[in-house]
Amino acid sequence: MQKSLKTEFLGITITSPLVLPAGVMGMAFSGFNISIKNGAGIVTSKSLTLEPRIGHKCPVVAEFEGGILNCMGLCNPGIVDGLAEIDQFKKRSDIPVIVSVFATNTDDFLKLTKHVNKSQANFLELNLSCPNVFDEFGIPLAASQDEVHNIVKAVKQISKLPVIAKLSPNVYDIVSIAKAAESAEADALCMINTVGPGMLIDTKMIKPVLFNKFGGLSGPCIKPIALKLIYQTYSAVDIPIIGMGGVTYGEDAIEMLMAGAAVIGVGTAVHYRGIEVFNKINEEMLEFMEENNYQSLKEIPRLEKLNG
Amino acid sequence: MQKSLKTEFLGITITSPLVLPAGVMGMAFSGFNISIKNGAGIVTSKSLTLEPRIGHKCPVVAEFEGGILNCMGLCNPGIVDGLAEIDQFKKRSDIPVIVSVFATNTDDFLKLTKHVNKSQANFLELNLSCPNVFDEFGIPLAASQDEVHNIVKAVKQISKLPVIAKLSPNVYDIVSIAKAAESAEADALCMINTVGPGMLIDTKMIKPVLFNKFGGLSGPCIKPIALKLIYQTYSAVDIPIIGMGGVTYGEDAIEMLMAGAAVIGVGTAVHYRGIEVFNKINEEMLEFMEENNYQSLKEIPRLEKLNG
Amino acid sequence: MDKRYTLKIDRIVEETSDIKTFTFKHDLTAKPGQFIMLTDFEGGEKPFSISECSDEKFSITVKRIGEFTTRLFQKCIGDYVSIRGAYGSSFFISKNKVLLVGGGYAIPTFYFFAKVLLGAGADVTLINGARTKSEHVFADRFHELNIKVINTTDDGSFGEKGTAIEIAKKIISQEKFDFIYASGPEMMMKAMQNALQDQDRVQDQEQGLDYEFLFERYMKCAIGICGNCTMDPLGLRLCVEGPVLPKCKVEQLTEFGKYHRDASGKRHEF
Amino acid sequence: MDKRYTLKIDRIVEETSDIKTFTFKHDLTAKPGQFIMLTDFEGGEKPFSISECSDEKFSITVKRIGEFTTRLFQKCIGDYVSIRGAYGSSFFISKNKVLLVGGGYAIPTFYFFAKVLLGAGADVTLINGARTKSEHVFADRFHELNIKVINTTDDGSFGEKGTAIEIAKKIISQEKFDFIYASGPEMMMKAMQNALQDQDRVQDQEQGLDYEFLFERYMKCAIGICGNCTMDPLGLRLCVEGPVLPKCKVEQLTEFGKYHRDASGKRHEF
């Protein structure tokens, strides 16, 4: 039998489990085009906000051994123009689109949801990973069970689309956050967002390399952190997980599946291996299946769940 | 004038600002010997506990792109045998020794301190980075201002040696933790301990690579996280910082200094560049000083402090 | 890993009142058409084409436009700036008869390119345009090369009178070129494309004249991940698949000469 | 980055009731004396010397001792185990007359080594010892090589009667060797060192007989960071600077034949 990467995600059939994650290649409909041409099975928009944002001043990326730092600053053309790009994409393609939205409070998330309801997108992803907004106990929004629960719950009440909660890795107890989202009826989780943040210094000019000083880590070196958090979460919740963080080769994607991911995001690897990375990883996953005698993704086993 | 790496740390003159950090090369007095022969200016013992610990079952290390995971599990011969190794080292060398101790509560830290008071060590380092002990609010010990404050304060009351608090990077607000240690009269801070933890999976055997499943990240890829946390802390406290995390080349050490470190730990790099790494980095720092016309470490500027 | 290099400015040449060439001692090993990202860590990191490049040094030629380039113009020899790259695609190196058409700050990259073309044995004609004499650059440097140079200004104050495109139109109707390269304002390149298409119709060629254009889009990461510089509808990332695009791609670009995206990703008409 | 390889057991040979050789199809590119770390991810990862090594395959020869090796003995052909390495120092490859002295599970690494020595043109004598016939290994394989083999057992049940050291003592007093290599229990190697020192006194040589010993210490990381395997007082990490140590180092080891450290770093007398 022909090995296949076909799978289902929240009821929609996809030809590859690889997801273009939020913010990578992601302002223009043509960024989606080229990603699916190169083998992505789902695409995610840049996180859209109510108003356009030009983001932080450059430099907004810096490389280090094992990954990159970025402080794009959520630059995006705003929800209206952003959705227009998605609709333009959807005119030509039926590949599912996740629209990512970002806000710092429930009201704004609801406003964004209303916009999204009128779009052609397939899924709504809530970027709940903001490290700069705190709840009443001084806990970052992304780490507050209550905030996560309340936002997801409110959005679920009005969203016409399945809702995905995108979680931050920088929390003490990922399981409680994941459960808070699940109990608010999130349809899926997306994890992980960038790690850290971190900083690099130019030793000649004695300045932080990033103008914003700090930026989140992505790329190969965050894979171990992603796998651990995904595995813990998979062991504790029943909703599917979009697993991402450092996936660069087919092996990494298989690790994500074994840790419990339903589908797999490939972001920073676009830099390391070109936009063809999706096709390359698809190919490598098929080779792995061939070597290890799996017919379909479903057959690839998961790790035994953590107890407790 | 001859460029020099000579500097002072808590009143003791050292010939190199490079520190062998806790747990690296560190059960036997001979591990200290070889480190100082290769250019380290200060050595730190493995974190010692009241009783010997054999640590976790192997595999306890795993490599990935940009760093390594380890879950040694605080294996150590116990405080008595550990201090004996230090005393044996001190018979032959006057290079300063930091004795690192680990406990999960104030009482045990006090017992350890009493042992250390009778040893030849120069500094006492409290490993406060345990992710597995929680305070009454469910916050890990390392992230609890109160716990950190109380332990440091109690130890300071009886310690004959200057006390260094070793902080975890995995906290929401490093500044408040650092200030809690400072206000309890810690003499210095040591940061950062390992990041994460993370996990890797063997895709053929469908098992976590580490028998303990999870292990902390160290090595080049954690440098950005270390720099950021050290910089934030340096901007907020007045006590010296032992800066570490991924330092592998002279440039990295200079970055640490610019971020605000007083002296610099070099751990995982011993794997990448051999035990000669201390001499190599010393050499590279001198080259940097030559190129940029600094006569002494003191002349190397720090970044402007963060305000607030 | 792409390394960042922090370099001292080794030489500054004032080309015009608002164009300067900055030279750095550094082995960039770039190809013609590629660019670097340059920052002073004071806010802003911008792409600049390479106007000269050898084993020991390279140059960029910069027009003062806004905040960033104004600050750059205040720097002196010995001041540090930090660069990364070279990035992006480069020009096809023809061995035959080629025409280079450009204007303003976009022409100096052809100086680097012309030398490489000559090394490859090409027969090079250059149209170097500007609005007026005081904005015309690199005339003397191109003059020293073994190429045919046609200087033009819109107002006739230097060289022939007319836009670079008007001159180009004339010359391609008279001479047969194997390859055309253009670098300059987008609407100039659009006009160039029209001129080439007209010429193809006149000559009734099957293949048509082959060409490459050097594009500019707002760049942030320059390493192909942020998507800020993608061109519709192909999703070409100008920082990776560009800035030099071949005819077969250019012909498919629906946004060429129509709109571009700003730092937020919002579209703006030209 | 040192990669980990998860491999199927390709072949298992029962050497004795508690020694087995496991062969894997994998290009390890190891040098004689080096070791791999092997795990089944069920708790435990242990160092094993390489007893055979070519471009296509390699072998280890394992004695069943405790929990880990007992589990390993239950594995079948086709089962996976995971390895990393090869790690550590390797034997000096002499071109001259050499003596290899070893016993038990420590002898098979000399099979790999002897073949390399022969390739280098050395004249090889091997003393292969064991307590009794049923514990003696690799006799037939060594027999096939173009080397001089002396098999010994403590009880005389196979080959000459006596310990490997007793035989070695005799032979070095009779023949002149350029290099001696030993691999086996630490107290055996200590006895060997004493024998060599005695011989040096007898022969009144300036330099003395040169030698290398293969040591064992409790290893955890095998990449030189955890410090579990350091040997006093030099701080040699047996996983990096060892397991093969040259005479000049061995002579300085104060812990040799005296104590070793366990998994906690605690010292234990031999």
Ligand SMILES: Cc1cc2nc3c(=O)[nH]c(=O)nc-3n(C[C@H](O)[C@H](O)[C@H](O)COP(=O)(O)OP(=O)(O)OC[C@H]3O[C@@H](n4cnc5c(N)ncnc54)[C@H](O)[C@@H]3O)c2cc1C
């Ligand atoms: C591939 C490429 C090569 C270039 N080569 C040169 C060159 O050799 N010489 C030269 O003088 N200029 C070159 N530019 C343009 C140069 O990067 C901008 O002129 C410069 O960034 C303007 O900065 P500013 O702050 O002074 O002006 P601003 O006031 O910030 O902007 C003025 C204009 O420049 C555009 N711009 C600003 N930042 C960027 C950016 N990061 N990427 C693209 N466009 C931007 C804006 O859209 C705006 O229209 C090149 C651009 C690209 C994309």
Ligand SMILES: Cc1cc2nc3c(=O)[nH]c(=O)nc-3n(C[C@H](O)[C@H](O)[C@H](O)COP(=O)(O)OP(=O)(O)OC[C@H]3O[C@@H](n4cnc5c(N)ncnc54)[C@H](O)[C@@H]3O)c2cc1C
């Ligand atoms: C460089 C080196 C090469 C070796 N080569 C071989 C070989 O080729 N064949 C072979 O059979 N054995 C070899 N060993 C020894 C082998 O690693 C141990 O015998 C094995 O780990 C015992 O495991 P166990 O769980 O069965 O026994 P346990 O019951 O765990 O231990 C039995 C004994 O083995 C020692 N030991 C246990 N774990 C380790 C470890 N990780 N590192 C070092 N010593 C350990 C203990 O100190 C104890 O004395 C080698 C050891 C080293 C250091």
Ligand SMILES: Cc1cc2nc3c(=O)[nH]c(=O)nc-3n(C[C@H](O)[C@H](O)[C@H](O)COP(=O)(O)O)c2cc1C
């Ligand atoms: C340049 C860049 C921009 C990003 N922008 C967003 C964003 O807007 N919203 C979001 O949820 N995640 C964003 N991310 C995070 C990614 O979606 C992803 O979670 C992360 O990069 C880890 O995956 P990777 O290692 O495969 O890149 C961004 C990442 C990068 C590198």
Ligand SMILES: Cc1cc2nc3c(=O)[nH]c(=O)nc-3n(C[C@H](O)[C@H](O)[C@H](O)COP(=O)(O)O)c2cc1C
């Ligand atoms: C193998 C290993 C063991 C460690 N053991 C300890 C320890 O016992 N106590 C402690 O405070 N830190 C321990 N650490 C953390 C280091 O001291 C250091 O904080 C960390 O590795 C970051 O520095 P590096 O990237 O230079 O290694 C250990 C690190 C490693 C790699």
Ligand code: FES
């Ligand atoms: S500038 Fe980011 S993709 Fe081109």
Ligand code: FES
């Ligand atoms: S086993 Fe860790 S240093 Fe040798």
